[in-house]
Amino acid sequence: MKLLIVEDEPNLLSVIRKGLSEKNHDVSAALDGTTALEMLANNAFDVVVLDVMLPDINGIEICRRLRAAGNFVPILMLTALTSSENIVNGLNTGADDYMAKPFRFAELEARINALARRAGQEHKQPEIITVEDLEINQRSKTVKRGQDAIILTAKEFNLLYYLAKNTKTILSREKILDNVWNINFDMNTNVVDVYINYLRNKIDKPYPNKLIHTIKGLGYVLKP
Secondary structure, eight states: OEEEEEOSOHHHHHHHHHHHHHTTOEEEEESSHHHHHHHHHHOOOSEEEEESOOSSSOHHHHHHHHHHTTOOOOEEEEESOOSHHHHHHHHHHTOSEEEESSOOHHHHHHHHHHHHHHHHHHHTSOSEEEETTEEEETTTTEEEETTEEEOOOHHHHHHHHHHHHTTTOOBOHHHHIIIIIOOOSOOOOOHHHHHHHHHIIIIITTSSSOOEEEETTTEEEEOO
């Protein structure tokens, strides 16, 4: 795998880089956000391990810029900021996973591998999914309903695409959290409900036929 590690602590960066290189990964490194953005603009990486607290451009802003530019490389946030608010902020900006310092190297490697596998599975999914007059293009990350182009954030798109891949299947909040936000820890959050509401306002509200349905006590389903 081709990995980019963005970390401003030289000792920690050296340990991570050495450990991953010994696992036969091609590891590049950046000590600040400016360098990281330049490297990401000129190279394709399989996974990015991104520290939040950087000396110039913080990790949240780097993630936001990448997603806004259409770069959906898997991102693992690595930081000492472990409050629920910080975790949700990072994930909502477009990060795929969040890991707190200090950490065990074996867990870091396992999470990197999981993100790479998930990205590989995504590439095998159909490029375009159609549900009634709703068209979702996975490659271009674009959505249309009828002739109308619908602008979604990166996380809104990921949620809609996951619902569309599982059309007519009821998906629990826990399953959505695991597959869209990659939240694999216990956290009381209504983020799924909030983002379902965001999607409804864009996908359903302006149109007579509603596609996103709530199944009381079970979860959500996208269906005609």
